[in-house]
Amino acid sequence: MRFDATYQDRTYKSVGTRPVRPDGVDKVTGRARYGADFNMPGQLVGRILRSPHAHARIGSIDTARAEALKGVKAVVTADDLPDLSNGDQAHHDLLDNCMARSTAFYDGHAVAAVAAVDARTARQALKLIEVSYEVLPHVVDVDEAMLPSAPVLHDTIFTDGVDPRPTTSSNVAARSEFGHGDVDAGLAAADVIVERSFKTEQTHQGYIEPHACVASVNSDGTAELWVCTQGHFVYRQKCADLLGMDVSKLRVTSSEIGGGFGGKTHVWMEPVALALSRKAGRPVKLVMSREEVFRASGPTSATSIDVIIGARHDGTITAASAELRYSCGPYAELWAELGAMTSFACYDLQNVKTVGYEVLVNRPKTAAYRAPSAPMAAFAVESVVDELAQKLGMDPIAFRIKNAAREGTRSSYGPVYGPIGIRPTLDAAQAHPHMHAPLGPNKGRGMACGFWFNFGGQTCTDLNVNADGTVTLAVGTVDVGGSRASLSLVAAEELGIPYEHVRAVVADTATLGYNDMTDGSRGTFSSSMATISASRNAIEVMRSRAAMMWDIPVEEVIWEDGHAKAIGASYGNLAPLSVREIAEASGKTGGPIAGHSEMVADGAGVSFATHICDVEVDPETGSTRILRYTVIQDAGKAVHPDYVEGQYQGGAAQGIGWALNEEYVYGADGRLQNPGFLDYRIPVCSDLPMIDTQILEIPNPSHPYGVRGVGETSIVPPLAAIANAVSNAVGVRMTHIPMSPPRILAALDARTKG
Amino acid sequence: MSGLAVSATINGDEVEYLCQAEETLLDVLRNRLGLTGAKEGCGTGDCGACSVVLDGKLVCSCLVLGAEVQGATVETIEGMAKGDTLHPLQTKFLEHAALQCGICTPGFLMAAKALLDANPDPTEEEIRFGLAGNLCRCTGYDKIVRAVQAAALEINGG
Ligand code: FES
Ligand code: FES
Numbered sequence: 001m002r003f004d005a006t007y008q009d010r011t012y013k014s015v016g017t018r019p020v021r022p023d024g025v026d027k028v029t030g031r032a033r034y035g036a037d038f039n040m041p042g043q044l045v046g047r048i049l050r051s052p053h054a055h056a057r058i059g060s061i062d063t064a065r066a067e068a069l070k071g072v073k074a075v076v077t078a079d080d081l082p083d084l085s086n087g088d089q090a091h092h093d094l095l096d097n098c099m100a101r102s103t104a105f106y107d108g109h110a111v112a113a114v115a116a117v118d119a120r121t122a123r124q125a126l127k128l129i130e131v132s133y134e135v136l137p138h139v140v141d142v143d144e145a146m147l148p149s150a151p152v153l154h155d156t157i158f159t160d161g162v163d164p165r166p167t168t169s170s171n172v173a174a175r176s177e178f179g180h181g182d183v184d185a186g187l188a189a190a191d192v193i194v195e196r197s198f199k200t201e202q203t204h205q206g207y208i209e210p211h212a213c214v215a216s217v218n219s220d221g222t223a224e225l226w227v228c229t230q231g232h233f234v235y236r237q238k239c240a241d242l243l244g245m246d247v248s249k250l251r252v253t254s255s256e257i258g259g260g261f262g263g264k265t266h267v268w269m270e271p272v273a274l275a276l277s278r279k280a281g282r283p284v285k286l287v288m289s290r291e292e293v294f295r296a297s298g299p300t301s302a303t304s305i306d307v308i309i310g311a312r313h314d315g316t317i318t319a320a321s322a323e324l325r326y327s328c329g330p331y332a333e334l335w336a337e338l339g340a341m342t343s344f345a346c347y348d349l350q351n352v353k354t355v356g357y358e359v360l361v362n363r364p365k366t367a368a369y370r371a372p373s374a375p376m377a378a379f380a381v382e383s384v385v386d387e388l389a390q391k392l393g394m395d396p397i398a399f400r401i402k403n404a405a406r407e408g409t410r411s412s413y414g415p416v417y418g419p420i421g422i423r424p425t426l427d428a429a430q431a432h433p434h435m436h437a438p439l440g441p442n443k444g445r446g447m448a449c450g451f452w453f454n455f456g457g458q459t460c461t462d463l464n465v466n467a468d469g470t471v472t473l474a475v476g477t478v479d480v481g482g483s484r485a486s487l488s489l490v491a492a493e494e495l496g497i498p499y500e501h502v503r504a505v506v507a508d509t510a511t512l513g514y515n516d517m518t519d520g521s522r523g524t525f526s527s528s529m530a531t532i533s534a535s536r537n538a539i540e541v542m543r544s545r546a547a548m549m550w551d552i553p554v555e556e557v558i559w560e561d562g563h564a565k566a567i568g569a570s571y572g573n574l575a576p577l578s579v580r581e582i583a584e585a586s587g588k589t590g591g592p593i594a595g596h597s598e599m600v601a602d603g604a605g606v607s608f609a610t611h612i613c614d615v616e617v618d619p620e621t622g623s624t625r626i627l628r629y630t631v632i633q634d635a636g637k638a639v640h641p642d643y644v645e646g647q648y649q650g651g652a653a654q655g656i657g658w659a660l661n662e663e664y665v666y667g668a669d670g671r672l673q674n675p676g677f678l679d680y681r682i683p684v685c686s687d688l689p690m691i692d693t694q695i696l697e698i699p700n701p702s703h704p705y706g707v708r709g710v711g712e713t714s715i716v717p718p719l720a721a722i723a724n725a726v727s728n729a730v731g732v733r734m735t736h737i738p739m740s741p742p743r744i745l746a747a748l749d750a751r752t753k754g
Numbered sequence: 755m756s757g758l759a760v761s762a763t764i765n766g767d768e769v770e771y772l773c774q775a776e777e778t779l780l781d782v783l784r785n786r787l788g789l790t791g792a793k794e795g796c797g798t799g800d801c802g803a804c805s806v807v808l809d810g811k812l813v814c815s816c817l818v819l820g821a822e823v824q825g826a827t828v829e830t831i832e833g834m835a836k837g838d839t840l841h842p843l844q845t846k847f848l849e850h851a852a853l854q855c856g857i858c859t860p861g862f863l864m865a866a867k868a869l870l871d872a873n874p875d876p877t878e879e880e881i882r883f884g885l886a887g888n889l890c891r892c893t894g895y896d897k898i899v900r901a902v903q904a905a906a907l908e909i910n911g912g
Binding site: 018020021023024025027028029030031032033034036037119120205206207208209210256257258259260261287289290480481482642643645646647649650652653654676677678682683684685686688690691 | 776781784790791792793794795796797801803831832834835840844847848850851856858859863882883885886887888889890892895898899
């Protein structure tokens with residue numbers, strides 16, 4: 001759908017307002033039901049046995065004693081989840097991650113599971129399962145895993161994307177390359193060059209709700225799954241594939257979701273819960289502990305990145321290049337590729353090249369984490385951009401403005417940009433009072449830009465006009481942070497009725513067509529497009545019903561302000577018909593009134609942000625405090641500004657944790673040392689200041705209201721903005737994230753000695 | 755497998771239940787009494803999602819044993835609204851969009867109520883430290899702090 005320019009000047013009645021969300025009261029009274037808040041009759045408690053080793057061949061698994069324990073109803077291993085992948089490697093890897101087959105690839109890898117009458121019995125049963133392991137050498141560091149001497153996880157992996165194909169197997173699953181022009185020639189033309197290497201440690205999405213589900217498989221082969229997920233249709237497809245079920249026989253209901261940030265886009269233990277239920281013949285509830293969440297779900301890549309950028313004295317970048325190595329856990333993924341695509345997306349470059357390497361390590365399978373792969377690349381690139389500006393004696397914003405991508409720029413990853421918001425965010429930053437506030441000793445200011453693609457994807461909605469003229473909107477994208485409010489606003493806007501007359505619900509997989517997940521910042525973008533289309537279809541139906549009621553041609557009925565109106569001089573005495581009047585008569589005019597929409601929501605519209613941050617570093621302890629933080633981001637059009645601001649603030653806070661604190665710490669034995677919120681410390685309320693936001697609205701040409709996705713871009717600039725601020729505060733370039741107190745002290749030490 | 759018999763007052767109602775020795779108050783609330791408003795985010799006292807008020811004190815219910823509650827008074831999120839009337843904190847959380855996913859909300863509301871009961875007019879810093887035992891991964895806390903400030907103002911007749 002195209003942006004409708006007439007909308008730009010129109011006054012929105014609903015869109016852009018800030019009403020209370022429809023699911024709000026349930027959530028402040030404790031009534032909202034999340035993954036672990038649902039129960040079924042006769043339900044059993046499931047639990048998973050996990051490998052204590054980072055890398056081990058599984059000899060035998062003896063489940064006899066567990067099965068004999070009173071109250072145990074089923075024990076499953078890989079034997080109960082046969083490999084139906086038929087040569088499909090991604091399918092195989094997903095299954096192998098849910099339940100290890102011949103080898104445990106990381107500390108926490110599932111090897112068996114039980115279902116029992118209660119938690120105590122299930123815990124006892126796990127202790128009675130005997131697994132014989134042959135411990136193998138392991139590797140957890142991304143750079144070490146690339147060395148020829150590293151233990152190889154899979155002898156079937158020969159780096160993809162390299163010609164000729166390597167003759168020996170390695171942990172480098174794939175190489176990808178993007179760019180255009182001639183980087184060597186560009187560097188030769190540069191007056192100043194900065195080249196640096198960076199590292200970022202692995203972090204977790206850290207959703208407060210652990211993974212949870214209730215699975216119930218019936219004797220007739222039908223099944224139900226209640227689960228916290230970002231995409232119940234995708235979970236249905238994956239679970240049906242892995243278990244060899246017909247898709248139509250599995251009904252998946254998405255619970256309220258207690259955070260996901262990408263971590264709930266993959267199935268983890270849901271197929272195991274279904275296998276347990278299938279074997280036990282009873283419903284099974286499976287809930288991860290926090291420790292399991294850290295050890296066996298979700299983290300993002302650890303990375304190692306080299307960047308080189310050259311520029312002329314006038315500030316024009318002549319060439320830019322990056323090599324990016326991203327850890328993937330034990331299975332091949334595309335994380336480095338995404339990093340390579342996003343690295344230089346903010347800039348208009350003649351000569352640019354990025355190369356990504358997907359690296360396998362003995363860590364949990366890596367999952368998407370909010371704008372996956374982009375924050376680390378932005379950290380490396382924006383650090384070098386900042387240093388280059390300093391060397392050139394230029395203001396960091398002026399330097400970026402000089403090189404910023406604009407409409408018509410060929411992006412570093414290929415496509416040519418339409419109207420984009422990078423320049424306006426930089427202009428807004430330059431004008432922002434934050435940029436000009438004074439700073440004291442030990443304090444530093446940093447700024448950085450960020451980019452994210454945004455996704456569209458398959459979407460559908462049903463809009464039913466009820467007999468009293470109120471509207472029920474069924475959507476298929478899971479609401480992770482207020483989208484039911486935004487989509488109700490959109491339906492109200494289109495139909496011309498009050499927001500309170502619309503109730504949006506997330507439909508289950510049996511009652512609505514397929515929808516892609518809520519990822520890629522697509523929830524509100526794509527479902528609003530489908531809602532607009534469904535609303536317009538419903539309006540068509542209502543126009544024809546009104547024509548029928550008046551007995552006039554439909555062409556002479558228009559829709560305005562929530563009413564059907566007859567046009568033409570002869571109809572002057574026909575009073576407009578409201579939605580309610582048309583709906584009340586629907587039984588006599590052709591039955592229920594509804595509007596449907598099925599689409600691929602193309603043209604999500606790329607997104608840019610600029611962040612500014614002030615820090616204070618304590619030179620005695622090396623600890624850093626965020627003093628002030630400002631987010632400026634293009635939203636296209638903010639449907640519900642409160643929740644747009646919330647996305648900006650939440651992404652910034654996650655980035656702050658990543659920049660300063662959060663990291664997976666592995667022991668020499670390859671075991672995760674900090675699988676809990678005490679030692680994996682995410683920011684708490686007293687760590688942060690208020691986070692100021694500024695919403696820019698540069699319409700997305702592919703959406704009728706100009707909406708762009710807003711969920712992810714806000715986590716892209718913080719690592720770099722904070723690193724630039726800390727570097728400015730301490731006078732040393734920080735190249736390793738997180739900038740925890742020991743790393744800052746070490747940098748200060750090196751400066752003193754150096 | 756004999757259970758321990760416990761009687762307690764929960765949200766003003768007298769309640770009796772049997773629980774096993776290792777069961778936490780959180781387990782009992784959620785699994786035996788159907789009060790699933792308190793959430794388990796960690797089970798180790800680090801996230802505050804399970805916050806309840808026990809004999810007038812804010813506690814992590816995951817760190818209290820179900821059997822310890824014998825004779826005690828417990829307040830949970832389910833008892834915060836009085837009938838149809840939401841507590842000002844609940845209203846302000848809604849008006850200020852202080853929740854995104856909402857999993858942390860019951861814990862924050864219990865902690866914020868305990869804070870305002872003890873200190874009706876807290877500074878921003880006092881709010882931030884008063885709520886530092888509760889994790890929220892979605893909001894960056896900005897709107898939560900503002901909602902608590904607004905609720906304090908309303909409660910104080912501002
Ligand atoms: S569940 Fe009790 S503090 Fe996290
Ligand atoms: S709103 Fe999601 S954790 Fe707080």
